Structures are given as structure tokens and as C-alpha cells.
Amino acid sequence: MGANQWTLVTWVMVVLVILIWWRLRIRFIVSERSWLPRELRDAELIYAEHVFRSGGDVPIIAKCDRGYRVKKSGIVLLELKTRRMNRSYLSDVIELSAQRFAIQMQTGECVADYGYVLVQISGRKVKYCHRVELLAAERVVALARRREMIINGNDGPRYACSRGLCAKCKFSKKCID
């Protein structure tokens, strides 16, 4: 083979390697390993969209997006959210805490006092994981009781702390009146 042919072969090889690397990279970005926290990568996935119900005087029904069994901490919960902003909110913490409460009440298993909020930015495939500390069971029960008092008219509801929420709210007129 002449020098030109060798150059051509080298270029073909380089292009092939780049193509394979590119395909693997895309596959990795989309794959779970790119967004799963390190401790959950090799943990056993035990719940996917499971529904739990706590008994007692404040029954809570919770659908758990994912629950992983981790040796050190027990069951670690993960909740998927699709939104424009890559951040977790108080509502996510409450939701995960309610799930934790329902799972503990129904199964008696130990659920970690932290969880993960997985944010998928709308229109993109990339996901971001945020670790959040969960509320204690007493606070979840207190919150459920307060909610009941509000909807029964026994207590006054507080306004949202963010004005941006009110701007999007369908009830903003009624709320001001």
C-alpha cells in the first residue's frame, strides 16, 4: 500500500473511533448511570410506581416513582419531576416525606430520611438529581391535619410566598377578592 492509501485508512479509522465514541456518549447521557446518584447506581430497585397507603387517623395514599434498597440507609426514594427550572421545591420534599410515611406505615420497612428529586427539563433528555432532606413523620401528620382544617374552614389558609405563582394562578381574582 502506498502512503496515500495508509493515510486514507488512518482517516477512516479515526472517523470510526469518533463515531463509536459519539454513540457511546449519547447512550451514556440518556442512560440511568449518568444521572443516578453514586449510592443508587448499584442499589436494588424494589419499587416502581407502587402505591402505598398508611392507616391511622390521617390516612395518606402515596405513589412512589422509585424506591431503591441501599444497605446503609434502607429504602431511598426518588421522585421524577418534569419542569422548566432545574431545581427542587418544598412541595417535592413534602411529597417524598408523605411517600416515606405511607411506606413505613404499610410495610414497616426503614425508609431513609433523605430522598432524591430527579428533574427532567422539558424538551430535553438530560436529567438532574437533587438530594433533599425529608420531613419527620410527625410533621407530615401535622401538615395533613392542617390541610384538613383548611378545607373544612376551621383555619385560615396562608398566601403563597412567591408572587410568580399568583401570576399564573387561575384563582388569583377570587383570591384577591
Place this chain on the structure above:
Amino acid sequence: MKNIKTKQSKAVSASELSQMGVCERLVMFEHLYGKQHSPAQRKAIKRGLVEHERFYQEGVHAMAKRGRCYIATLIFGQCRETMALRQFRDQMLRPYSVGRWAIKAYYRTAPAICQILEDWPCLQPAVQWVLRVFAGIVARLLQSGGGDHGR
């Protein structure tokens, strides 16, 4: 307060409860008038449901393939060689920390290798040959090891 204590509370869902972290007045209005969404919100909810369904399917898939020996299962299916390699993993690698590290490294890279093998099936016979030889050696090793323990 008394009313709440005397009658059995209606079950509240975790997502309903999470609304308390958004706006308590919204919780009250939604209870009185029902949920009211703008077209943009409805679109976002629909998109969320689609992503949740996809996420669920991925989860089910992940649960199903747990414990599988990826490459061997792809090449041989469920047969003698796969069983031998699985036994090698569980009996000779898993008891040692270096072995566990090797298993982790394998599970990290195997899905990508499987994908390449699926994309280029012409590579499969070569991998099959290598794996068959390796599985044969492993099976012999396991047999001799098992014999020693038996004695």
C-alpha cells in the same frame, strides 16, 4: 377541631399534600371549585404523564434485567455457558473485594458492549468463541473447586 377528631379522615394523596408547600389558598380554592388549569399547565401535565410512563417502563426493564449476565445472555441465551459464567461471578468473584469491584466494572461497561454487539452482529461469533473457551475453563475450575470442598 372536634369535628376532625370525631369523624374518620378522608385519605389524602401525597401529591395533594405537597400542594401545601405551594400555596395553602390554592389548596382551599381547588377543594371548593375543583382543579383549574391553564392550557400551558394542561400541556405540561400531559408531558409529565408521558415522561412518567417512560420512566416507569425503564424501571420495569431495570428490575427485569437485574442479575443477568448481559453479554453471555446476549450471545448464548440461557444455557450451560451462561450458567457457568454466572457461577463464576457468584462463587469466585463476589466473595472478594477485588472480585466485587470487577463485577461492578463489568456491569458498568456491559450494556454498552451489548449495544455494540447488537449493532454489529458480525462481531458476535468472535466474542462467542472467546466466551466459550473462557466458560469451559471456568466450568473446569468450578468442578475441581467443588470436588475439593466435597472431600
